[in-house]
Amino acid sequence: APSRNCNLLACSQTAKPANQQSWQTQIQGGSRQSPIDIRSSESVHDPQLTPLSISYDPSDCLQIWNNGYSFLVEFDDSKDNSVVSGGPLENHYKLKQFHFHWGAENNRGSEHTINSLVYPAELHLVHWNAEKFRTFDEAIFSENGLAVIGVFLKLGRKHDGLQKLVNALPAVKYKDSTVEFSNFNPSCMIPSCLDYWTYPGSLTTPPQTESVTWVIMKKPIEFGDDQLSAFRSLLFTPFGEKLENMVDNFRQQQPLMNRVVRATIL
């Protein structure tokens, strides 16, 4: 076999660590990237933070789409029925989609962590500022454009509300597949305790724009092993290509830099 004329200095094909997804790049000059580790002792209790006002209309739910990063449950944002306001938000934000991040094994999966504690999965409810912008795509690139509610998932009792979603996943096994999905109320995945942390951040997947007000719920919701297995049975790859299970679709943690995480005392 030809000897590889490649010593350490000259070798250009440096191997990337196996777990580095292609989009795990550090955005150029980013000062407010997400996700982060939330150190509760360093967060600032802010008495002016009111409870979030969340109201979703299950009839706005449209479809599930496997976009090759996660599966997105997409909502009709042409009306003002599914919105979040209050808390750190100056305006009302419309629900556009929700999705999850999870690991291949139970010791990893969430994007944010609490005092370095990792959860096996994390839910993101993605909303856009419909008072300031005309479309989601415009809001993605704008200051105060998006509000994402993060909810941690821990393994335990099966989540009855989630089962309807889990039953639909085999229909979107492959990248670029979609299936009609209606009458689902994401409120069933909001913890009963409305305490949260909030900080200014970014999208955790491309284009990683710094347009997100993050609201991370302090308490996790529970779901079952079989439900997490259903997430792990999805594929990153389209029909006909080599099967790659959709797992470990979380970004590496980013530096806090000059940011303060605020906490509620509800």
Ligand SMILES: NS(=O)(=O)c1ccc(CCCCO)cc1
């Ligand atoms: N993981 S996340 O909640 O930060 C998130 C939310 C929304 C997008 C949308 C990108 C749309 C590109 O057209 C990407 C990432």
Ligand SMILES: [Zn+2]
């Ligand atoms: Zn996400």
